Amino acid sequence: MTTTTHDIVAKLWGLCHVLRDDGVTYNEYVTELTYLLFLKMLEETGRENRLPDGYRWGILARREGVEQLDYYKSMLLDLGKARDDLVSAIFTDAQTRLRKPTNLKALTSNIDQLDWFSAREEGLGNLYEGLLEKNAADKKSGAGQYFTPRPLIDCVVRLMQPQPGEVVQDPAAGTAGFLVAADRYIKDHTDELYELSEAQAFFQRHNAFVGGELVPDTHRLCMMNLLLHGIEGGVANIDTLSPDGEALSKADVILTNPPFGTKKGGGRPTRSDFSVTADTSNKQLAFVEHIVRALKSGGRAAVVVPDNVLFEDNTGRRLRTWLMDLCNLHTILRLPTGIFYAQGVKTNVLFVQRGRIDKGNTKAVWVYDMRANMPAFGKTRPLTVADFANFEAAFGADPNGGSERQDQGEEGRWRRFTREMIAARNDNLDIAWLRDTEAEAEEALTEPEDIAAAIVGHLRAALEDIEALSEELEPDNVADPAGVPEAAE
Known part of the structure; x- marks a missing residue:
């Protein structure tokens, strides 16, 4: 700015x-x-x-x-x-x-x-x-839950490299941060669209960006933001986990930070096309299923998820197994704590490419640990673009994770785990090997708002664990002995 x-x-x-x-x-x-x-x-x-x-x-x-x-x-x-x-x-x-x-x-x-x-x-x-x-x-506004830090958004967009002519979707658009950044990336690489034909430029302004946002007032802000960046509409005021979400256009690229937590009242998704997460009220698990189903063959996605998506059993494990079959889950970025204004929960970014076959697409997962031995981010130490430089260098130029990569070993932040190694962990993807210095970093916090955010984060993480355990104990939430649900269309 x-x-x-x-x-x-x-x-x-x-x-x-x-x-x-x-x-x-x-x-x-x-x-x-x-x-x-x-x-x-x-x-x-x-x-x-x-x-x-x-x-x-x-x-x-x-x-x-x-x-x-x-x-x-x-x-x-x-x-x-x-x-x-x-x-x-x-x-x-x-x-x-x-x-x-x-x-x-x-x-x-x-x-x-x-x-x-x-x-x-x-x-x-x-x-x-x-x-x-x-x-x-501003903590008092409560708007942080709809706002993904711009340095993180810009990092993800640079790595995903949206191109002219591609449909870019955000099924939980918030104030349209990901869509606006994707539009900016394309304009920067096409001389503000002047390098495109008239028909191509029209597509970029009217049809390239789609999504959904549930909260009416947030949807207003989203539409205003799109308009001021030269994007006409594209985001509907809908619940993506309802049948309305099935109508969203299939996408070449999905960039999103879905809401965390469970659906109010313990409600389940009402999508007729959901088979993996139909029995859970965990919204972030359901959004991951939506992303897999909404991607075109060969399409790519980057999604922010809390840690429980990586380790939750039953529905969570079935979802991860299904995801790694249908998609190449090539990269996981373990994000530092304290980077979200209204959330102190631990988060990650999953980078995937939808496979052209429905089995065995993930051969190995690369994990970058940006959480251990990092400062406690907050008001006194905000997240910056420079904080992602090493990760972007390790990720490489291929948006689908195909660049040559070098495992940095147990002392480094960047490691490769084969599909067989992950299967031996019961498909638990919550992988960490560096000593976690989060507690030491939090002890150095001085701003009352940052200290409060850290406390709230721990409480919310505990609540997530309790909710996950409660779902596991429900008699109607037992894993299907037949195995993984059928592949998405």
Whole structure:
């Protein structure tokens, strides 16, 4: 983020004090600002023709007092019924929490006074991304659960190398971080799409990026983010683990950080095509099955998962066996702790390629341990792009793990484990060989927010273990003696 963009983001975040004075809660800040910023940014980019007649930023900003607030409330209701699909997606069921006309006037006046010339020059999408990151970094907002650290996203995208003409999917899109980064990667390698034909450029803007997001307010932020980066729609407000998820386009590339935990009320996925995880409420296991089924033959994926996906028995083991049969699980990155704003759970990135046959695709798994002997990341030691340099060098230039690789031995971070070695571990992929210094690193934490995040992480990890054990003890959750379920289509 440049200094100019940082300054504008700081000014926007400062407006949250106005919102708080009117009773708007932390988790509603960015949603409330998004409504106003959308209208202003359409004016700044000359695209107000997307709005119904009579609804323009200038009309709203000029009004005063109760008349302005009433006009704004009416505007939100009518924009939710707009013919423009993207406009209606952002404003569906929209309503303001503002009650005082003076606060709305303060917001519109302050937004008008921002340096919009510089914002346009540096990219309105970058400005909005900065606001989302600021919101995620604020523990009180609770938005961290929807925000994957940008250095991690950029690392994954560089390794996966999305190409023009490929369908890129995120089945748990959040605020669209992975999709926006994939779009940026392609634009950087095609001179902002100018090297492509008109038809190819149209595909990139309208059809290349697809996905789903369950939470309505997060979906609004997602659609706004896509729009400001020149991507038209593509992400539906759906539960990917419901039958709606079956309708998502088959993908060449899947990049995602699915939600952790279990479905509320212990509910199971309702997908008719699920056979491996149909009996579990563990969402991350179910998302892994979705990813395998949604990949085209030869397609590739990178997915962030918590440790329990690597070691959970019964459904977890069946899923891993099935995954390694249908896909080449060529790489696992063990991520350091403390890198997620609202989650202290231990996480990994699985890199897979969907096989062209349905048996025996994984011959060996390479594991990179970026967790042991690493600093405790947090507010005082944020994650950076440079932290991934050694892993990217070890991974190599082939997005499907085919580059020449060198096992670094028991003293190194990068090791190879054959399929036979993994089978001898009962397909447990939670592989570690370096001494874990996590406790020592956590003792060095000084910021109260970082200490609290570490404590919460341990509690959540314990809760995950309890939930997994509870599922194993359920009488209707016994492993099928017949073995691995049938292959995905």
